[in-house]
Amino acid sequence: MKSSVFNARLAVFPVAAAAVFCVPILTPATAAAQVSTPQLKGMVVSASRTPTRADDLVSDVTVIDRAEIEKSTGRTLPEILARVPGLQFNSNGGLGKTSSVNIRGAEARHTVLLIDGVRFGSATSGTPSWDNIPVDMIERIEVLKGPASALYGSEAVGGVVQIFLRKGSAGFKPYAAVTLGSDRFRQLATGFSGGNDQVSYALGFQKTREAGFSATNPKAGANYNPDIDGFDQSALNASLAYQISPDWKLDGGLTYSDSTNQTDDGLNRDTRYAMRSMVARAGVEGRILPGWKSQLRISQSADASQAIVAAPALLPSLFKTTQDQLTWQNDIDTPLGVLLAGTEHLTQKVSSTTAYKVTQRDVQSLFVGLNGSHGSHSWQANLRRDDNSQFGGSNTGFAGYGYSVTPAWRLNASYGTSFVAPSFNQLYFPNFGNAALLPERGRNLDVGLSWSDAGHTVKLVRYDNKIRGFITNTTVAANVPQARIDGATLSYDASFGALRLHASVDSLNPRNELTGKRLPRRSISQVRLGADYAAGAWTFGGNVFQTGDSFNDTANLQKLAGYVTADVYADYAINAEWRLQGKVNNLADKTYESVLGYNQPGRTFYVTLRFQPK
Numbered sequence: 063m064k065s066s067v068f069n070a071r072l073a074v075f076p077v078a079a080a081a082v083f084c085v086p087i088l089t090p091a092t093a094a095a096q097v098s099t100p101q102l103k104g105m106v107v108s109a110s111r112t113p114t115r116a117d118d119l120v121s122d123v124t125v126i127d128r129a130e131i132e133k134s135t136g137r138t139l140p141e142i143l144a145r146v147p148g149l150q151f152n153s154n155g156g157l158g159k160t161s162s163v164n165i166r167g168a169e170a171r172h173t174v175l176l177i178d179g180v181r182f183g184s185a186t187s188g189t190p191s192w193d194n195i196p197v198d199m200i201e202r203i204e205v206l207k208g209p210a211s212a213l214y215g216s217e218a219v220g221g222v223v224q225i226f227l228r229k230g231s232a233g234f235k236p237y238a239a240v241t242l243g244s245d246r247f248r249q250l251a252t253g254f255s256g257g258n259d260q261v262s263y264a265l266g267f268q269k270t271r272e273a274g275f276s277a278t279n280p281k282a283g284a285n286y287n288p289d290i291d292g293f294d295q296s297a298l299n300a301s302l303a304y305q306i307s308p309d310w311k312l313d314g315g316l317t318y319s320d321s322t323n324q325t326d327d328g329l330n331r332d333t334r335y336a337m338r339s340m341v342a343r344a345g346v347e348g349r350i351l352p353g354w355k356s357q358l359r360i361s362q363s364a365d366a367s368q369a370i371v372a373a374p375a376l377l378p379s380l381f382k383t384t385q386d387q388l389t390w391q392n393d394i395d396t397p398l399g400v401l402l403a404g405t406e407h408l409t410q411k412v413s414s415t416t417a418y419k420v421t422q423r424d425v426q427s428l429f430v431g432l433n434g435s436h437g438s439h440s441w442q443a444n445l446r447r448d449d450n451s452q453f454g455g456s457n458t459g460f461a462g463y464g465y466s467v468t469p470a471w472r473l474n475a476s477y478g479t480s481f482v483a484p485s486f487n488q489l490y491f492p493n494f495g496n497a498a499l500l501p502e503r504g505r506n507l508d509v510g511l512s513w514s515d516a517g518h519t520v521k522l523v524r525y526d527n528k529i530r531g532f533i534t535n536t537t538v539a540a541n542v543p544q545a546r547i548d549g550a551t552l553s554y555d556a557s558f559g560a561l562r563l564h565a566s567v568d569s570l571n572p573r574n575e576l577t578g579k580r581l582p583r584r585s586i587s588q589v590r591l592g593a594d595y596a597a598g599a600w601t602f603g604g605n606v607f608q609t610g611d612s613f614n615d616t617a618n619l620q621k622l623a624g625y626v627t628a629d630v631y632a633d634y635a636i637n638a639e640w641r642l643q644g645k646v647n648n649l650a651d652k653t654y655e656s657v658l659g660y661n662q663p664g665r666t667f668y669v670t671l672r673f674q675p676k
Contacts, residue, residue, distance in 0.1 A: 108176070108204040108224040110433040110442055111213055112393050112400050118435040120442045120462030120474050122148070122510060122523050122551075126203040132672070133594070133603065135629035135645050137247075139200070140192045143223065145590060145605065147551045147566035148207050148523075152583050152656040155277025156663055157247075158293030158323045158337075161192045165207055166525060167547040167572035167584050168220025172482060174210065176224040177341045178315055180361040181214075185383040185410045186418075188217075188485035191365055194319045194339045195225065196268040196297035198239060198251035202226040208525065209478035209506045212444035212460040215406075215427055219480040219504045219529060227317060229301050230255040230262030235675065243668035246273035253299070262303045270295040275661060278326040282659025287326040287333075295321035310348030317341045322370070335379075338366040353395035361387045366413075382413040399434015399441070418490040419497065423483075424451045431460075440464035448481075453501050456481045462508075470515040480504040488539040496539045504529045517557040524550045532574065536616055545581065547572040564592040579618045583657065585610040604630040614658035625654035643670040 105113045109121045116123070124146045126134075136142035140161040144151035150167070154160040162170035171188030174181065183190035203225055210218035234256035241249040253266030274292040278285055297320070303313035319339040327333045345359035362384065369379035391404035406427040412418055431444035444460040462476030484499040506527040513520045525548065532545035549570035556563045568588040572581040580586070587610035594603030606628045614620035631645040644667075651665035 106204060108206045108222055110400075110431065110444075111391065111402055111404075112433060114433060115435075118440045118464070120440055120464040120476055122207040122474075122508065124148075124205040124207070126205075128201050131197065131200060131203070132643070133601075133631065133633065135605065135631055135647050137197065137668075138193050139195050139197055139203075139225075142197065142203070143205065145592075145607070146205050147553045147590065148568060149205065150583075150585060150588065150609075153660065153662065154657050155291060155325070155660040156274055156293075157272050158193050158295065158321060159277055159291070159325065159660070162189060162583075163192060163223070164584060165205070165220035165223075166527065167549060167570045167581065168527065168529075169581075171485060172217060172219035174214050174218045174222045176214070176222065177317060177363070178225070178227055178343055179359065179389075180341050180343050180363050181385055181387060181408070182339070182341055182363040182365065183217075183383070183385075184365045184381065184485075185385070185412055185423075186381050186414065186486045186491075188487070191337055191339055191367070194295070194321055194337050196251075196270075196295070196299070196319055198249075198268045199227050199253075199266050199297065199299040199317070200225055201228045207523075208476065208508050209458075209460065209480035209504055209527070211448075211456075211458040211480035211504075212446045212478060213429065213431070215408075215425065215446065215448045215458075216450075216456075216481060216483045216501075219482055219502070219506075219527070227299050227301065227315065228253070228255060228264050228266055229315075230257040230264045230303065232257055232259075232262075237672075237674040239670055239672040241668055241670040244666035245275055245663070246271070247666075247668065248272070257303075260305045262301075264299070264301045266299045268295070268297045270297075274324065275663070276326070277324075277661060278659055279661055280659075281655075282326065285326050285659065289324075289326070289332075291324040291326060293321065293323055295319060306348075310346065312344075312346050314344035315342070332371055334370040336368050336370055338364065338382075340364040355393045357389075357391050359387075359389045359391075361389075363387075380413065380415045384411045384413070385409070386411075396432075396434075399432050402429070402431035402433065402444070404429055412486050416491065418486055420452070420486070420490060425449065435464075438466040442476075450483055450501075453483055456501065456503075470513050472512045472514075474508070474510040474512075476508045478506050478508075480506070482533075484533060484539070488533055488535070494535075494538060499533060499539060500531050500541055502529050502531045502533055502541075519553075519555045521553045522550065534574065534616055542574060542576045544575045545573065546575050547581070560596040562594050564590070566590045574616070577616075579616060580613055582613050582616055582618075583622070585612045585624065599635040601633040602631070603633075604628065612656075620658050622655055622658060625652055626650075627652050627654070639673055639675045641672045641674075643672060644668070645670075 104116045106116050106123050109119050109123050134142050140151045140163055143149050148166050150164045152162045165173050175190045206222040210222045236254040238252040249270045251268040255264035272293045276288050277291040280286050299317045301315035305311050321337045323335045325333050341363045343361040347357035350356050364384050366382035386409045389406045394401040408425040410423050412421045426449045429446040433442045442462045446458050448456045458479045460478040464474040466472045482502040489495050489497050508525045510523040527547045529545045531541040551568050553566040570586050572584045589608040592605040608626045610624040612622045628649040629647045634642045647666045
């Protein structure tokens, strides 16, 4: 039975939803384009908080658009991100189970997840509920690899993932998709968007169910249970924008996801967890003067989980984080580029049946930056000050420079600092937390070289990230002197008419410099190969993914074997509005683990019928 605390907390969600569309009317007339989905092809927002041409970036960024999401063989956000060069993904047993995403070998808690510019995640675990984000509602994903605390504050040691959800545009555009697959997978996604010169809107709904398979095997020890572990999710996304004048716009949005996840606790019972995720935002943006854009945004996110049925040892079970954020950002055109200046206030609140000594912290932030280009040169500089009610002030910075040696060759270099405030679990969880922990602080150097000509692009990035006061999660959380993560990514993309090729190789050396041991659940090598071919109404494609071995534990005693998987897909355009898609994942039915004792799907089949008028 769900606790009254859980239900009471969720009662604020309808209020937040109403606030999304009411607050802007009461908000002062100040605004900026920080979180707007890039409308121009080749523009990126996350690397500088302002729309920037991809060719002028000094950071390493990967962009995944809606077409690529639909072609992807991944069913969840982590599965899609796992195919991005420089990223690794671990799963505790299949669809809907606990997942983690590591950028360039950093900890899972070293990644900031933004949903339409709103910070989302758990302040207790330090990571977001990745699998509770509905993929069919995502329009675009930007992955910023490298330190970004000078832009986004705490946690951005490894990088940032920003999700832009579907929004409205001119006309009326309905869509629908039905998917059936292995393990009794069923999914319905439907919605519509539209607008005119003054109003734009979008509304979407997604329902997902899977009977699943056993999340664990005997290597999970006491957690092993051979029962079937399924997943059930309902999700809603809504957005509305109103053009007050040619220069000013109000906008807001609400995303809500409710899921039930079956897991294993080693007992013969139906162990289930309820997961709730919510992001609500409202803002006003516009132009104060020619060349001066401004945005004021208020937002709230919630990440909650509670055991419905679980072993007594797992109780108490309610963990909920609410993050309230107010952001004012200004983008001012200058002869040297776009001057960024803004302030943020963040309040993180924890509600739990676990007795945390402290349940709230506040962070007041100021940030400035400059981002510009001229001829063959590009530059970016950022400074940020975060005053945390628990840990005091932290100053971070970033400086990057890019130079086009020739029209085909480009050189980038950057240096950035970062920090991470310990999570509430690391500080206060019974028999594990350590209230004496200090924030982790990182220093990263990046150098990149790329060549692009006649449909071919080759890119090499070398990075070295040193993290002082690295927190190890062993018997009791503790700071160690330093962890060091250095590595390189080599990627190649090419087009030969109707044939497209993609390849990347990652080499990684993540280690605790006190012990010399490799950081757990990181492979030192990954190889990705992909191709797709268009022939009339048909498109065929496939991917091969190879990952080297890793260790499940900090002592490097539990080795996880490397593995190779292959996925294939086909897409048939029935007409201008209807498409039929088929996918086979793990074609060779490979048995493998990314977390010791937790199973991954074998060979699976999926068929999707998709409707979307042009």
